Amino acid sequence: MNKKTHFSFLILGIISLKLGLLFGLLAGAQYMVPEFLKEIIPFSQMRELHVTMVISWIILTATGCIYYFISIDNKLAFPKLEKAHIIIFGLTGILILISILTNNMGGREYMTYNPLLFFPIIIGWLLFAINYYQTIIKKIVFGPVYLWMWMTGILFMIITYSEAHLWIFSFFKGDVIKDITVQWKSYGGIVGSWNMLIYGTAIYVMSKIKGDDRIAKGKIAFFFYFLGLTNLMFGWAHHTYIIPHKPWIRILAYGISMTEWIILGSMILNWRKSLNQKQKINSPAYKWLLSTDVWIFLNLVLALLISIPTINLFTHGTHITVAHSMGTTIGINSTILIAAIFYIVSKENKFSLNKYKKRLNIAFWLFHISLLVFWGSLLYSGYLKGIWDQMDMPKTSFSEFITDLKPVIHVLVSGGLFLFISIEFITNPLIKALINKSKK
């Protein structure tokens, strides 16, 4: 099995993460000092560079992991298509950066690059789909849940990413409410799709570390898979409760979102059970996956609360929403992906990370403490913004409110800085190990 291309996805993913955090940090500095770099890269471009790089980290790393994992027990159907896939994504990434830096945008929030770049991106996904389905087609129906999750993630990424571009048609772009709805419905689906790719990866790694495939099979595993899929399809409207669309959209999304209490309940039960087990696994991947559990718990509680429309009325349009999205992309998605890379690197060479043990341990704790500070200050900023939003006129001006918020933003950016440092400590040994492996 030639693993070079799988590793290239992972290396590109890690580079994207590093750049994403750097741009995020610079954007944070612009929050504190509005004139900072304004003439070179204004906030409107900096934020997009940050978002694009972080999304690239998630997509490229999840893709690399899936190619790697399915190639262990199967012969990849079309290795050349995998190469074409990474070349297309790599080149498109460069074009996206050029599009943002030259202010040749025209897309939508989070996908603000020139909309023509939709075509190479969708071609990349189609190549991935062909390769994946052809490689494991005979195994899917009888296979473990992660094969279903990856299949669903790829399929729905193609559907929802295409749906996100319906705004190009006048039926949507000429109507304010349809235009907003198409954006948030499809974005909910896109996030749900990459969650399928990542959670499938988490279940795969967990089952391999434990040497027990039972957690990926059986009725309970598939129940949670279908629950996730239902939320992906119908739960999106908790982003748009306040939009004047038909009330049934809001009620349906509210009901669907509340099914996540089942996940929360199941997590608590599983924890109680695990307290009685004295199993101790000494692996960095396992440690990172355990930390994911804590972030899932915190973010699930937050997600459930802000999905209750009466509470959402206060939290919508505030940094509490950002806390939710940052908490999930960093606390959940990134910790799973880091765990998966640790698993792959250790599988390739058990001893390659031994000399970094101490440094990695310190970085692990630095990462989580910084993230907690970062997340907490976002929640507090959101609380203050919620109060400001609810004030009756006449109220303090927006710029006065932003000035009052600055001390909290300082804490937020400090959290971001330490997060950046911890990620440098964690990813440098990983990237070195992957580059060494690619050379062989």
Add this chain to the structure above:
Amino acid sequence: MNEQKQNLSVFIILILLFTVHTYTVYTSGTENINSTRMNTSAIKGKALWQKNNCTSCHQIYGLGGYLGPDLTNVYSRYGDGVKSFLNAGIESMPVYSFSDQEQQDLLEFFKSLNESGFYPNKDVEKTWYGNIKIRDKTR
């Protein structure tokens, strides 16, 4: 075998429901009694909004970035005076040089947004089970 058949059936049923749901959302689900379709000038204004990535700082219905204020109802607050902010370049806002026509297009876009509804809308009824009912108002 039965379990696999069941899983496959649930998957297919969900896909069908998703298709029906998507169609209904984009047709009757998003018919808005306040909103008229945007005119050509407003659509051009919206294109400018996207091209300059205004949403990185500003919000519409609370959706977008938080560095600048929400602009859903900026038109009802400032009317034509909105134009005076567009090329001002205050604080973090980039210095734009929108032509008169472009400023008019953006103004038309803000007018359409304003006509579509309110944000933040405090005129809502809260139900005992946590839902909200948005009371509709005509501007």
